[in-house]
Amino acid sequence: MKSLKSLIGAGVAVAMIASLAACGSSSASGKTELSFFANNTQDLYQPIIDAFEKKNPDIKIKFSTTNGAQAGYQQTLQTRISGGQLADVYVAPPEQLNDLVKNGVAKDLTDESFMDRIGDTNKAQSTIDGKVYSMSVTAWTNAYAYNKDLLAKAGYDTIPETWDEFIDMLKALKDAGVDKPYLEPKAGLGALVEGWIGYDSSKQSKSIDQQIGDGDSTFAKSYTKYYKEWAKLFSAGVMGSEVTGLADDQVRSEFAAGRLAVMPSGYWDVKTFKDAGLNFAFGRMPMLHKGDTPFAPGSADSGYAINAKISGKKLEAAESFLDFLSSEEGLKLIQDNLGLIPATKNYTPDIDKTFTEPYDLYLKTGNVYLNTLGWPTSGRSALRAETFAQLQQVALGSITPAQATANLDTKLKTLS
Known part of the structure; x- marks a missing residue:
């Protein structure tokens, strides 16, 4: 859901980690070197690293990252684990946490004092x-970023409540001369489907995706109706197959340039859009029916993990780093610099006014939903990537929504 920008090459990052491994726990300056992969x-x-090092002058953070979006990070993380080059502290995606624990590379943080600051919802996602x-x-939710000036051309001042009303608005925008009323990136197609599934799941004892994961249902039985609704974007002519070739940054650039009226986004884009000088806000993601409780894709964010194989001063430094990240100072820096919304017991975030509506609708109520959390822990990342791949084929007109969901069932069988 959240894309990465201007990242260094994976090869450079791997080389950096390799050099860290050779350095041992201390640098020539006598400081403890702590590698951090994010x-x-x-x-x-x-800015976060600088503030931590200022408070801990005996520790030096060696940072690395990787190319691509979240899926690229996860692949590189697995490669580093396999090659014995895992950083001392790293971001642990919830989809991979079970495998990280099985591989013995994630330290048990249950009884660490800083964990007392963490809310139950975030802890639950990080529990095995x-x-x-x-x-x-932190926690995240998707929302629709919209250009107020472009919406005004069609007589709208906010996002409608229902999907059909939203489609009608996009048609009106096109009729009013807005060339690009709505776009989704190729790695985020079907952006609001999870919200629909989340609401329908909230009325059942077990989420729809948990039913699929447990074998009580299938993607074909449960997802087809949602994919058919999403496909109205193409039959109505308000979004074209060009989205199958658009990366996150390309869609974001179109919005920042003032050419795109609506896009799926999140709090992490507030600064970018403000810097662009846009007259914008974030609004709801329309539900299928009038009166449906608003839900959106979202969850607790990926957590920070400590490599279970480190010890001594390195381990002490790693624990100090997590303690800082969860402190009030650290959380404010995370919000200000990463554009993420803190969700802890010890800090109340100051939310930018452009994001008030989705924050109140989704994060304050807890009405967020992430489909992968219901799927079998092995292969979650691959299956999520497959959902986007199948919707790309729907967008191209190569397959129907029903064929897409049947293909997801086939993929799921290969992962079990």
């Missing part, structure tokens, strides 16, 4: 067999 850029993390293995300090 799924965002160094320019965004550097009753123990907490990562420290998730």
Whole structure:
């Protein structure tokens, strides 16, 4: 859901980690060197690292990241684990946490004092067999970013409540001369489907995706109706197959340039859009029916994990780093620099006014949903990537929504 920008090459990052491994626990200056592998850029993390090093002058953070979006990070993380080059502290995606624990590379954080600051929802996502293995300090939700000036051309001042009303608005925007009323990136197609599934799941004892994961249902039985609704974007002519070739940054650039009226986004884009000088806001993601409780894709964010294989001063430094990240100072820096929303017991975030509506609708209520959390722990990342791949084929007109969901069932069988 959240893309990465201006990242260094994976080869450079691997070389950096390799050199760290050779250095041992201390640098020539006598400081403890702590390697940190994250799924965002160094320019965004550097103010956080600088503040930590100022408070801990005996510790030096060696940062690395990788190319691509979240899926690219996860692949590189697995490669580093296999090659014995895992950093001392790293971001642990919830989809991979079970495998990280099985591989013995995630330290048990359950009884660490800083974990007392972490909310139950975030802890639950980081828990395997009753123990907490990562420290998730923020939460995310998708929302629709919209250009107020472009919407005004069609007589709208906010996002409609229902999907059909939203489609009608996009048609009106096109009729009013807005060339690009709505776009989704290729790695985020079907952006609001999870919200629909989340609401329908909230009325059942077990989520729809948990039913699929447990074998009580299938993608074909459960997802087809949602994919058919999403495909109205193409039959109505308000989004074209060109989205199958658009990366996150390309869609974001179109919006920042003032050419795109609506896009799926999140709090992490607030600064970018403000810097672009846009007259914008973030609004709801329309539900299928009038009166449906608003839900959106979202969850606790990936947590920070400590490599279970480190010890001594390195381990002490790693624990100090997580303690800082979950402190009030650290959380404010995370919000200000990474554009993430803290969700802990010890800090109340100041939310930018452009994001008030989705924050109140989704994060304050807890009405967020992430489909992968219901799927079997092995292969979650691959299956999520497959959902986007199948929707790309729907967008191209190569397959129907029903064929897409049947293909997801086939993929799921290969992962079990």
